[in-house]
Amino acid sequence: MTLKHSDAYHDPQIARHLAKRITRTSRKPVRFMEVCGTHTVSIFRSGIRSLLPETISLLSGPGCPVCVTAQKEIDAFIALAREPETIVATFGDLIRVPGSGSSLQREKADGADVRIVYSTFDAVTLARENPNKRVVFLGVGFETTAPTVAAAILAAHQQKLDNFSVVSAHKTVPLALEALSDGEINIGGFLLPGHVSVIIGLDAYRPFFNACRVPCVVAGFEPTDLLQSIAMLVDQVESNRPALENAYPRVVSSAGNPKAVSIMNEVFETADADWRGIGTILASGLAIRDKYADFDAVKVFDIRLKPVPEPKGCACGEILTGMKIPPQCPLYKTVCNPMAPVGPCMVSSEGTCAAYYRYHGDG
Amino acid sequence: MCLAIPSKITHIDNEMATIDVDGVKRSASLMLLEDAAVGDYVFVHAGFAIKKLDEESAMETIRLLKEAAAFVDDLEADKG
Numbered sequence: 001m002t003l004k005h006s007d008a009y010h011d012p013q014i015a016r017h018l019a020k021r022i023t024r025t026s027r028k029p030v031r032f033m034e035v036c037g038t039h040t041v042s043i044f045r046s047g048i049r050s051l052l053p054e055t056i057s058l059l060s061g062p063g064c065p066v067c068v069t070a071q072k073e074i075d076a077f078i079a080l081a082r083e084p085e086t087i088v089a090t091f092g093d094l095i096r097v098p099g100s101g102s103s104l105q106r107e108k109a110d111g112a113d114v115r116i117v118y119s120t121f122d123a124v125t126l127a128r129e130n131p132n133k134r135v136v137f138l139g140v141g142f143e144t145t146a147p148t149v150a151a152a153i154l155a156a157h158q159q160k161l162d163n164f165s166v167v168s169a170h171k172t173v174p175l176a177l178e179a180l181s182d183g184e185i186n187i188g189g190f191l192l193p194g195h196v197s198v199i200i201g202l203d204a205y206r207p208f209f210n211a212c213r214v215p216c217v218v219a220g221f222e223p224t225d226l227l228q229s230i231a232m233l234v235d236q237v238e239s240n241r242p243a244l245e246n247a248y249p250r251v252v253s254s255a256g257n258p259k260a261v262s263i264m265n266e267v268f269e270t271a272d273a274d275w276r277g278i279g280t281i282l283a284s285g286l287a288i289r290d291k292y293a294d295f296d297a298v299k300v301f302d303i304r305l306k307p308v309p310e311p312k313g314c315a316c317g318e319i320l321t322g323m324k325i326p327p328q329c330p331l332y333k334t335v336c337n338p339m340a341p342v343g344p345c346m347v348s349s350e351g352t353c354a355a356y357y358r359y360h361g362d363g
Numbered sequence: 364m365c366l367a368i369p370s371k372i373t374h375i376d377n378e379m380a381t382i383d384v385d386g387v388k389r390s391a392s393l394m395l396l397e398d399a400a401v402g403d404y405v406f407v408h409a410g411f412a413i414k415k416l417d418e419e420s421a422m423e424t425i426r427l428l429k430e431a432a433a434f435v436d437d438l439e440a441d442k443g
């Protein structure tokens with residue numbers, strides 16, 4: 001099998017043609033939301049905003065996992081890093097997110113053992129290699145990441161490790177879409193996240209779509225994937241026929257990845273989750289089942305989450321729900337920048353503020 | 364986070380695969396995949412293969428892209 005054909009995903013001529021097609025067909029002014037942070041970055045990097053007609057505005061949604069993590073959860077992570085004989089293992093993005101008084105990075109500089117891992121299995125290996133320490137993995141992410149965390153818990157269970165645990169701050173996408181459509185902003189269509197959909201499949205959005213009847217297209221990440229998906233959304237808008245469509249069939253199927261879903265469901269059950277900027281969304285999170293309670297850091301460390309205010313002046317909440325764009329935040333570029341981030345949207349490589357900053361987005 | 368480039372499985376040992384990402388060798392767990400064999404192309408997320416690339420659908424996507432692009436060519440031809 002060759003992958004020569006993948007050139008088509010970057011083909012500037014195809015991209016230009018798709019953009020022309022969008023310009024020709026789009027009449028009604030409409031706002032589309034890309035729900036995934038990786039989409040936000042691809043959209044900026046490829047410059048496709050500049051190819052779109054004025055009728056179409058693209059809003060970035062709550063699809064950067066670090067960005068939607070509640071302030072009290074960040075504070076709990078920092079408290080864990082202060083526990084004696086404890087190694088905190090995390091993906092890289094999280095360590096610079098400011099909590100109420102510190103960040104994991106600052107704790108690390110002060111001597112806490114915070115390790116950045118590439119895979120959840122690396123955290124399990126850390127536990128095996130450090131039997132005298134407690135290793136906690138910070139489980140932040142959507143349905144793409146949750147199965148990999150579940151796999152790590154199953155591996156630790158199999159290896160009978162008693163010094164490995166996970167804080168599950170995972171969030172799930174479909175119910176959050178419902179909350180966004182009910183919000184103050186009128187969203188005319190959703191670009192659905194490609195890699196979350198790899199796991200949950202197109203069918204997982206059906207209840208949301210049936211309830212809200214908003215145009216929805218699962219999109220890939222290359223420039224032509226995104227333009228094609230926008231063209232499909234425009235067709236739905238102009239014909240007044242909302243649909244749930246898949247523009248990324250080479251990776252996303254209707255049923256998703258059943259093995260990953262079953263591993264995720266073996267370890268996790270649905271729970272309410274607090275989203276930064278949105279608040280509590282019922283059943284939009286994942287908690288570790290009682291069966292695996294020994295691996296649940298919330299129980300092992302007896303973590304009590306106390307409500308704390310989000311950073312003063314930071315508009316991350318409004319940015320995550322599409323109500324504002326970064327240049328509308330008074331702190332953007334003045335006080336807040338990637339070297340000195342005030343909120344998580346400026347920290348994460350997938351955060352909207354960071355993307356605006358890096359690619360000089362002006363809206 | 365996600366490697367959008369499909370990576371080729373070059374070796375499998377138990378449930379761990381060696382994958383080739385544009386010439387760089389990495390390892391990826393196959394625990395989340397139903398079936399995967401040497402030679403398959405997979406999408407990898409944080410050290411786990413999460414999907415086999417579906418070649419037929421990939422070709423279908425290209426066909427759709429080309430069709431959408433051709434639609435513009437037709438319009439332009441119409442305009443003369």
Ligand code: SF4
Binds near residue numbers: 319343
């Ligand atoms: S620019 Fe900084 S302070 Fe403003 S919303 Fe973004 S992260 Fe928050």
